Amino acid sequence: MSSYRDEFYRDPAIYDLEYRRLTEDIDHYMGLARDAGRVLELGAGTGRLTLPMARTGAEVVALDLSRAMLGRLKERLAEESDLDVTPIHGDFRMLDVDGTFPLVTLPFNAIHHLFDAAEVTELFQAVQRHLDRGGRFALDMLVPDFRFFERDPDGVYELRRDKDPDGGEMRSWENGWYDPIAQINHVRYHFERGDGRTQTVEVPMRMWYPQEILALIRQARWRLLRCDQDFQGTPLGPHAKKLVLLLGKRG
Numbered sequence: 001m002s003s004y005r006d007e008f009y010r011d012p013a014i015y016d017l018e019y020r021r022l023t024e025d026i027d028h029y030m031g032l033a034r035d036a037g038r039v040l041e042l043g044a045g046t047g048r049l050t051l052p053m054a055r056t057g058a059e060v061v062a063l064d065l066s067r068a069m070l071g072r073l074k075e076r077l078a079e080e081s082d083l084d085v086t087p088i089h090g091d092f093r094m095l096d097v098d099g100t101f102p103l104v105t106l107p108f109n110a111i112h113h114l115f116d117a118a119e120v121t122e123l124f125q126a127v128q129r130h131l132d133r134g135g136r137f138a139l140d141m142l143v144p145d146f147r148f149f150e151r152d153p154d155g156v157y158e159l160r161r162d163k164d165p166d167g168g169e170m171r172s173w174e175n176g177w178y179d180p181i182a183q184i185n186h187v188r189y190h191f192e193r194g195d196g197r198t199q200t201v202e203v204p205m206r207m208w209y210p211q212e213i214l215a216l217i218r219q220a221r222w223r224l225l226r227c228d229q230d231f232q233g234t235p236l237g238p239h240a241k242k243l244v245l246l247l248g249k250r251g
Contacts, residue, residue, distance in 0.1 A: 006065065007201045008189065012046050012072035013165035018172070018189070019048060022108075025140065026052050028231040028244070029107060032138050033058040036103035040130060042092040043110035046072040047085075053105075054083040061097065063088045093119060095126035102132045106139040112205035115184070117216060120208075124220040128249055136225065137247040143229075143240045144207040149178035149185065168194020176202070183207045210236065210243050223248035 009015065026049065033039050033053035044050045044062035046069050054060045062085055064070050070087045077085055088097060092106065093114065104127050114120050127137050151157060156173045164170035171192040178185050184204050191199040217224060225248045226233075229240035236243065 008203045009045070009066035010068050012069050014191065015069070016046055016048075016072070017162055017165065017170075022048070025049065025107060025231050029053055029105060029138065030056050032103055032105070032136070032246075033060070036101075036136070038101050038103070040097065040101040040104045042095070042104065042106045043108070043113075044073060044087070045069045045108075047076050049105075049107050050085060051076060051080065051083065054080075054085045059084040059086075061086045061088060061101070063090045063092060063095075063097065065089070065091045092126075093123065095123065095130060097130065100130055100132045100135070102135045104130055104135070104137050106137070109141050109205070111139055111141050111208065111213075115182075115204075115206040117212075120213070120216050121220060124216065124222070128220070131249045133249070133251060135249045137222070137249070138245070139247075140231075140242060140244045141208060141213070142205075143243055144183075144185075144209060145241060149180075151175065153177040164194030166194060170194055178207075210240075213243065213245075217245075217247060221250055223250055 029049050030052050034056035036058060038059045039053055040061045040063065041050055042063055044064045047062065050060055050062045050073060062073060067089060070089055073087050077083060090097065114123060131137065153175055155175050157175055159171065159173045162170050173190050174187060176185060176187040183206055185207050187203045187205060189201045193199065226244065226246035227236050228234055228244045229236045229242055231244055
């Protein structure tokens with residue numbers, strides 16, 4: 001199994017603060033949800049994508065391993081009671097939910113929590129079991145970028161200042177280190193909280209090269225419907241920072 005660590009997902013307020021400006025993928029997943037009408041979202045978190053997908057009129061089953069993140073999603077759903085969202089606690093690495101769906105999503109780099117080819121293959125097989133005939137699987141991931149891997153592991157990068165959810169001002173920054181043999185990027189998030197506390201959270205992420213994933217896709221007998229470098233449909237090229245995939249179930 002992977003070396004999954006959940007520290008980063010124990011504080012939904014900090015997580016939401018870190019990613020509140022991230023919007024580039026919202027229209028993409030909303031469009032897929034609107035077309036499908038029913039979605040199984042893997043790694044739903046606090047609902048950054050769940051709620052927009054549900055606002056299209058789609059029924060969304062939102063699965064996440066973190067009870068804290070799901071708790072925040074439920075709070076947000078209480079403010080929008082007309083949305084058809086069913087939060088489910090579960091691990092997408094051992095996917096087993098009732099029914100099948102026309103669309104399954106694994107958004108926002110969640111595949112980097114899978115650390116070897118066997119785990120990816122098992123996930124692909126599980127997703128296929130949960131798809132309707134002709135259903136689609138949408139996911140996105142990072143393309144390895146050695147400019148990040150070569151940074152000073154003790155440096156200060158992407159320094160941010162925000163209001164601390166618990167009061168006062170919070171500073172946060174990133175650094176980390178890369179294991180080129182295991183292909184694990186150990187991302188560290190540092191927080192100086194408004195009350196003087198300091199926190200460091202490490203998130204190990206397996207970096208997958210596009211050809212590795214594409215080989216596993218062929219092995220799993222998916223139909224490759226989309227292979228782009230952004231959410232606007234730009235075909236994958238040599239300067240890609242993202243890999244945006246849409247896979248189709250055969251048969």
